[in-house]
Amino acid sequence: MKFLLVEDNIELAEALLQRLRFDGHVIDHADKIEDAIAFSEAGEYDLILLDIMLPDGDGRDFLKKHRAAQNDTPIIILTARSQVSDRISMLDLGADDYVTKPFDHAELEARCRAVLRRRSGAAQTVTRLGDVAFDPVAGVLTIAGDSVRLRNRELRLLELFINAPGQLFSKQKLVDRLFSYDDDVSDNAIEVYVGRLRKHLERSSLRIRTARGLGYSLEHE
Amino acid sequence: MNDVVRSSASLRRRLTVVLIGGAAVLALVLYFGVRLYATQIAQQGQDNILKASVTTILDTAVIRDGTLEIDFPYAALAMLNTASDDRVFYAILQDGALVSGYDGLPQRDTAGSDAASWSAAYEGAEVRLTTAGRRLFTTDRETGITVTVAQTQDALSVTLAQISRNVALFGSGFFLLATALSFWATASTIGPLKRLTQSVTRRGPQDLSPVTKPVPAEMVPLVASLNSLMGRLEQSLTRSEDFIAEAAHRVRTPLATVRSHAETTLHRVDKEENRIALRAMIRAIDESSRAAGQLLDHAMTTFRADHLDRQEINLSELVADLVNRLEPVAEMKDIALVLDAQRRVDVSADPILVQNAIRNLIDNALKYSPAESDIKIIVAHTDHAFVSICDAGPGFPPDQMAGLVHRFARGKNAKGITGSGLGLTIAHDVAEAHNGSLHLSNRAGGGACVTLSL
Numbered sequence: 001m002k003f004l005l006v007e008d009n010i011e012l013a014e015a016l017l018q019r020l021r022f023d024g025h026v027i028d029h030a031d032k033i034e035d036a037i038a039f040s041e042a043g044e045y046d047l048i049l050l051d052i053m054l055p056d057g058d059g060r061d062f063l064k065k066h067r068a069a070q071n072d073t074p075i076i077i078l079t080a081r082s083q084v085s086d087r088i089s090m091l092d093l094g095a096d097d098y099v100t101k102p103f104d105h106a107e108l109e110a111r112c113r114a115v116l117r118r119r120s121g122a123a124q125t126v127t128r129l130g131d132v133a134f135d136p137v138a139g140v141l142t143i144a145g146d147s148v149r150l151r152n153r154e155l156r157l158l159e160l161f162i163n164a165p166g167q168l169f170s171k172q173k174l175v176d177r178l179f180s181y182d183d184d185v186s187d188n189a190i191e192v193y194v195g196r197l198r199k200h201l202e203r204s205s206l207r208i209r210t211a212r213g214l215g216y217s218l219e220h221e
Numbered sequence: 222m223n224d225v226v227r228s229s230a231s232l233r234r235r236l237t238v239v240l241i242g243g244a245a246v247l248a249l250v251l252y253f254g255v256r257l258y259a260t261q262i263a264q265q266g267q268d269n270i271l272k273a274s275v276t277t278i279l280d281t282a283v284i285r286d287g288t289l290e291i292d293f294p295y296a297a298l299a300m301l302n303t304a305s306d307d308r309v310f311y312a313i314l315q316d317g318a319l320v321s322g323y324d325g326l327p328q329r330d331t332a333g334s335d336a337a338s339w340s341a342a343y344e345g346a347e348v349r350l351t352t353a354g355r356r357l358f359t360t361d362r363e364t365g366i367t368v369t370v371a372q373t374q375d376a377l378s379v380t381l382a383q384i385s386r387n388v389a390l391f392g393s394g395f396f397l398l399a400t401a402l403s404f405w406a407t408a409s410t411i412g413p414l415k416r417l418t419q420s421v422t423r424r425g426p427q428d429l430s431p432v433t434k435p436v437p438a439e440m441v442p443l444v445a446s447l448n449s450l451m452g453r454l455e456q457s458l459t460r461s462e463d464f465i466a467e468a469a470h471r472v473r474t475p476l477a478t479v480r481s482h483a484e485t486t487l488h489r490v491d492k493e494e495n496r497i498a499l500r501a502m503i504r505a506i507d508e509s510s511r512a513a514g515q516l517l518d519h520a521m522t523t524f525r526a527d528h529l530d531r532q533e534i535n536l537s538e539l540v541a542d543l544v545n546r547l548e549p550v551a552e553m554k555d556i557a558l559v560l561d562a563q564r565r566v567d568v569s570a571d572p573i574l575v576q577n578a579i580r581n582l583i584d585n586a587l588k589y590s591p592a593e594s595d596i597k598i599i600v601a602h603t604d605h606a607f608v609s610i611c612d613a614g615p616g617f618p619p620d621q622m623a624g625l626v627h628r629f630a631r632g633k634n635a636k637g638i639t640g641s642g643l644g645l646t647i648a649h650d651v652a653e654a655h656n657g658s659l660h661l662s663n664r665a666g667g668g669a670c671v672t673l674s675l
Contacts, residue, residue, distance in 0.1 A: 009474050015481030022488075053470050080473035097546070102477035102510050105484055110549035151593070152552045172496060176487050180553065181503045182588065 001125060002044070003027040006036040006059065007051040007078065016049070019105050024163040032056045040071065047112055048075045050095070060093055067094040074115045078103070104180065110152070113137050127162050130205035130220050134162055143204045150200065153178050153193050161208065161218035170215040233411050240403030248396040252388050259384040263377050264349070268338040271351035271370050274301055275336055278313070278368045284357045289315050289366065303376035310343065310371040316364055326369055328352065346373045413437050417444065429455035469517070473510060480506045515643040518577050522647050526654035529571045536675070537562035537600045539572060540579060540608055544598060547583055555593045558583070562600035568675050570655050575675070578651035581644040582610045582671050589614030589669065605657070611670040616663040626659060648673055
């Protein structure tokens with residue numbers, strides 16, 4: 001998917017860019033409103049992530065201009081404000097959602113998915129591999145015409161695998177991606193989800209291979 | 222507030238008293254003035270007739286063969302007839318000696334030929350007298366004739382009584398009308414003041430916009446200073462809000478940077494001890510950001526509880542919005558938020574506070590729920606409106622239930638879950654501010670239930 005990130009904090013932006021690119025997204029970065037407007041006029045984005053306090057003005061001004069220009073690209077606000085009244089005013093201005101800094105990447109992803117799902121018909125987000133078609137936004141896995149809805153953790157697991165077929169993921173890495181840092185989970189907890197995913201993929205040409213002691217990888221037969 | 226403002230005399234009462242007092246004085250002046258004037262006119266009328274009578278009599282006086290002869294017509298006295306049968310007296314004196322008429326009628330020196338009128342008592346009654354004199358000449362001497370005619374004043378007093386009564390009636394009518402007018406005038410003067418008070422009182426606690434409705438010229442300085450006061454207040458509030466926002470921004474943005482880096486790093490390192498350290502770091506960041514958020518929420522709850530901004534809201538809609546908003550977070554743990562809401566549950570409540578309370582309760586439920594479980598949220602109206610949130614988590618420790626709503630109290634089974642212990646306190650304070658309650662219980666099959674009643 002194609003993202004536009006509007007964030008003036010370079011360090012935070014870097015971390016976000018790394019993560020989103022790692023997940024297979026295309027992402028442009030603007031660090032002020034002026035650039036953000038230029039970017040959003042020039043390119044078609046699936047989603048805009050917008051910081052509120054920017055060096056050349058308030059992100060809400062961008063939001064207003066964006067909506068006034070009939071641009072319906074969904075916007076998720078990244079805000080340091082946590083007060084309810086602030087949040088409400090941002091949604092009133094036409095933001096689709098917001099996350100409060102500091103945020104969990106998994107939550108940001110979940111919110112992006114939810115926003116894109118609400119704006120159905122937005123982008124074609126289907127990834128194809130072999131005889132498998134996977135829509136991470138809708139959470140639907142289609143194998144030879146048969147569709148099945150995945151649970152969120154199964155979905156995130158498959159998303160990881162399918163973006164990097166053949167790559168070996170350690171159990172720890174998968175745990176970090178699937179579980180919140182609150183949960184004290186053992187690395188074995190991942191086995192349950194790998195098992196389920198295997199079952200879903202049974203009739204497909206994809207296989208999850210176990211590299212004993214190292215982790216898992218997705219193989220295409 | 223009312224106990225601070227001391228009230229001096231009421232403006233309305235003062236204005237009413239002055240206006241009614243003025244009307245009373247005017248009514249009295251009118252009464253006495255008209256009566257005095259009427260008395261004078263009536264007296265003048267009587268005097269004129271008396272004078273005519275005296276003149277008629279005097280005119281008939283002739284000296285024939287050295288003797289005074291007066292043969293006055295009956296009409297000279299008949300013109301004095303009144304409806305009240307006033308008695309008439311007369312006396313004709315020649316050089317001071319009574320020639321004809323009533324003896325002892327009071328006399329006055331006319332000093333010339335002009336007629337004089339005065340009042341005096343005669344035969345036990347108040348009479349009005351008029352006297353005039355004339356000098357006649359015989360061949361050898363000059364003689365002075367004085368004619369005095371007197372009349373009792375019964376008819377006059379009847380007339381005066383009548384006039385007095387009418388004037389009194391008129392005066393009272395005037396007074397009543399003036400009183401009514403003064404009430405109306407007071408009301409219409411006080412009216413704008415009252416309307417201003419109402420429009421200021423009806424405002425929500427957040428509304429510090431200036432008063433723009435037109436007010437009478439006399440109130441402009443007051444309203445201008447009120448507006449300037451509110452302007453300054455708003456400015457200082459905005460400044461402190463901006464400060465909080467700025468402070469939050471300054472703290473949260475670097476936290477976000479650290480967290481993002483920690484997460485990215487976590488995906489790159491394999492060494493177990495590094496991973497544990499990074500996870501602990503992320504947890505600490507989450508905890509401090511949650512605590513900061515809840516402290517702000519709690520401060521706002523405390524602040525707003527004193528100035529509830531009550532509005533008519535549909536609780537079902539509010540909860541549905543919240544559920545929508547929290548769904549992505551629930552989804553991350555494959556938790557289903559199951560909302561069972563009546564179509565309309567109307568309450569009069571502060572939407573921001575209620576939203577705050579319920580968000581904290583659902584947050585709690587999300588934190589304590591195991592993956593792939595349901596959180597049941599019921600919104601309904603029985604004898605009162607309530608929201609009930611039940612999870613499939615470990616439930617509340619039974620012996621601690623009463624104390625959990627206290628500030629910073631956390632259940633002993635909360636280990637390993639980030640939290641500041643303010644969530645239930647916030648919900649509890651919000652319930653109390655709305656005269657409602659917060660009820661904690663454990664479900665039979667395991668799990669905690671929190672019911673917020675409004």
